[in-house]
Amino acid sequence: MAAFRRLTWSSLLALAACGGDDGGTEPPPTDAAKCDAPAAIALSPGAHQVANPAGSGGCVRLPGASAESEYLxxxxxxxxxxxxxxxxxxxxLRANAAGSMAGTEAAMTAVASVVAEPRRPSWPERFHLALRESEARLASDPGNRLPATLSPGIIAAPAVGSERLFRVCKNLSCTQFxxxxxxxxxxxxxxxxxxxxDVxxxxxxxxxxxxxLARTFETYHHPINTGAFGSESDKDGNGVVIILMTDAVNALTPDCTNGRILGYFWGGDLLNVTGSNSAEVFYAMVPAPATAxxxxxxxKQVVDRIKPTLIHEFxxxxxxxxxxxxxGGGSETTWLNEALSHFSEELAGRLIPSTECAGFSSCRSQYSSGNIFNAWDYLEDTEATFLVVPGKSSGTLEERGAGWLFVRWLADQFGTDSLGTNVTRALVQTSQVGAQNVSTMASTEFTTLVGEWQLATYVDDLAGFTxxxxxITYTSWxxxxxxQDNCCTSGAAFPRPFPTTPVTITSSGFPFARSGTLRGGSGRLFSVTVGAGSQGVDLLLAREVNGLAIDPALAARFAIVRLR
Known part of the structure; x- marks a missing residue:
């Protein structure tokens, strides 16, 4: 079975006390990036700013002072x-003493960021990508939509012992049944x-x-998710959601060396399309003996692992x-859809009593540990991972970690209570999708939100910083x-106290140059020290060293906070 990572939660984490865009309208690129008129970023300790370098030739200046200062x-x-x-x-990215990059400068080369090679998508990732692509394609045709039922419960719920024929995905593209x-x-x-x-x-x-499984879904999963996101449909009018336990799910991954599919939901069941069951159905694996x-x-493994899967798929x-x-809109973009489903796992970990999670230190361990591991994986190398994932990706574990961290931060910033479910309801109960959906909910440009979130992932609870x-904080975690509580001992979950190490920029390393790749919604952290009594440090962003301005489609931003 696929690895199931958990934390022991040696210290419980307290809950908090009781107009947008899709990336910004960018100016046309200049002929070349230059530092003739840098935009000065004057900040007091603790203050932050998200700056668009395009308006100043790609260059910003961190001013000097009588005492040494440090910026993230x-x-x-x-x-x-x-x-x-x-x-x-x-x-x-180039850095040098203030004023030294104005006009013509001798050519130089940049150290390239070391980014891990993308790993091969797992079978579950490939399968869920196919499901989300299928849903988007099928939902775009109004003729596929089933007529609404009059009200829940028009048809009697199934009787215990009754039989039903189901159509179940036969391949990873869900094109055969x-x-x-x-x-x-x-x-x-x-x-x-x-x-x-036949199992x-x-x-x-x-x-x-x-x-x-039925009691847990009825007592906890259903009220948690309908409260956080809204109601499910009832296309067959029987008032129930169906959980189908079948080895047809097991058969989707006969070779588990690249992951195992535990369960799924397919929106085609709610449409007039081939293979539809015209009902709300979750599909889940059953116990099975070992194979080669x-x-x-x-x-026990199946029951334990299906529970987080059910609330995620719900x-x-x-x-x-x-x-x-x-x-009557389109289906939510994959990155935000998956982020919200991982948020539902977190809610289950917070709201289900620990007595319901026998064999685990708490329900946080059973439901939420995966999010923490995914977050670590993302924060270890943020430059390598998208937040706004490609259309061809169902979300790698790193991308899912980014998505959950982002939605959790949104809920902390714009929530009206400690859970932030007013935020998640606003994101789900709308016809808008993706970055535009987020911007509308927050009444803030997506570029600003992404920059502030990236700062928060590092400076939240940073020792000595207020x-x-x-x-630029998390209030719930x-x-x-x-x-730190789960690191640095034999068998510990994490190898060191924190995953992110900013790239260091100091005057001893001038002239500094670093090249890399920006990916939608994500980036790279730099720690910049401005020496005492200096005029400051200029940062120049370009497409390449000594090259043209950065591609405006990237909507590049400097999110800057003064640490001291």
Whole structure:
């Protein structure tokens, strides 16, 4: 079975006390980046600013003072557009003493950022990409939309023991379907759990397992997600969401060396299309013996791992209803859709009592640990990862970490309570999608939001630093403490106290030059020290060293905070 990473939560993290755009309208590029008239960024300690360098030839100045000062600079792409391969492009950042880069300067080369090679997408990532692409394509045709039912419960909920025929994805592109006959084994007011009649007999699911899944969904998952995002549809009018436990899900990944699909939701079930069940259905794996390429999946493993999967996929179901069926819009962009589903996992970890998560130190460990690991993976190399993921990506673990961190920060900044569910409802109950959706909710340009968020991922709870504004903080998490409490011992989750190490810029390294790649919604952190009594430091951003101005499509920004 795919690795299931968890944290012990040695210290519980306290909850907080009780007009936009898709990346900005950018000016046309200048002939060349130059530092003849740099924009001065004058900040007091703790203050921050998000600056567009395009208006000053790509150059900004951090002024000097009588005492040494230090700045954290996040070079980010505020591009919010989703393209097939993602909005990305080269950058070269130069730094030198104030005034020394004006006019013509001798050519120099830049040290290239060391960025890890993109890893091969896992089978679950490829499959979920296919599902989201399929939903977007099918939802774009109004003729595929099923007529609305009159009201919930028009048709009686299924009776325990009744059988039903289901169509289930047969391949990773969900273009072929298998027929599965299943029996309703546990039925409650909001959910019906069906079990495939033809499943492996080894360590098979028992009645108490199916009852546990139904009870957990009814008691916790349903109220948590409908409160945070809105209602699901009821296209078949029977008032219940179906959980189908079937080895047809297991069959999607006969070789588990590159990941294992645990379960899924497909919006095609709510449309008039081939393979549709015309009902709200989650599909989930069943226990299975070991094979040459897959480890055994026991009863307990399946039940434990399906629970976070169910609440994650339930957000997708609600999102499809709210965006497509209720408002007639398109399905949410993959990056934001997945970010919100990972947020639902966090809510479950916060709101479900620990007594419901036997075998784990807490429900945070069962539901939320994956988000923390994904966040670490992203923060280890932010330059290598998109926030606004390419259209061809379902979101790598690093991209999912970025998405969850961003939505969690949005909820902290614009929430009206400690959970921030007014933010998530606003993001789901709309026909807008992606960066425009975020900008509208926050009444702030996406470029500004991305810059401030990038600063927050590093300076929140930074020792010795007090921000002048909470906009560069998290109010619901103390990530530095989480990482530190789970690091640096044999068998610990993390190898060091914090994943991000900014690139250091000091006068001893002048002239400084660094090249790399900007990716939509993400960037690279730099620590800039301005010497005592100096005139300051100029930062010059270009497409390449001694080259043209940076591509305006990247919507490049300097997000800068003065640390001291």
């Amino acid at each position: 600079v996040s070079l980010v792409s505020g591009a919010g557009q989703v393209t097939e391969s993602g909005v990305s492009g080269p950058f070269a 298998d027929s599965v006959t299943a029996v309703a084994r546990s039925v409650r007011e909001k959910v019906a759990v069906y079990l495939d009649k 492996p007999s080894t360590d098979s699911l028992r009645q108490e397992d199916l009852d546990e 390429t897959c480890t055994a999946a026991s009863r 957000q997708h179901m609600i999102s499809f209803n709210q965006h497509v069926l209720v408002r 921000p002048a504004s909470t906009r 103390g990530f530095r403490k989480v990482f």
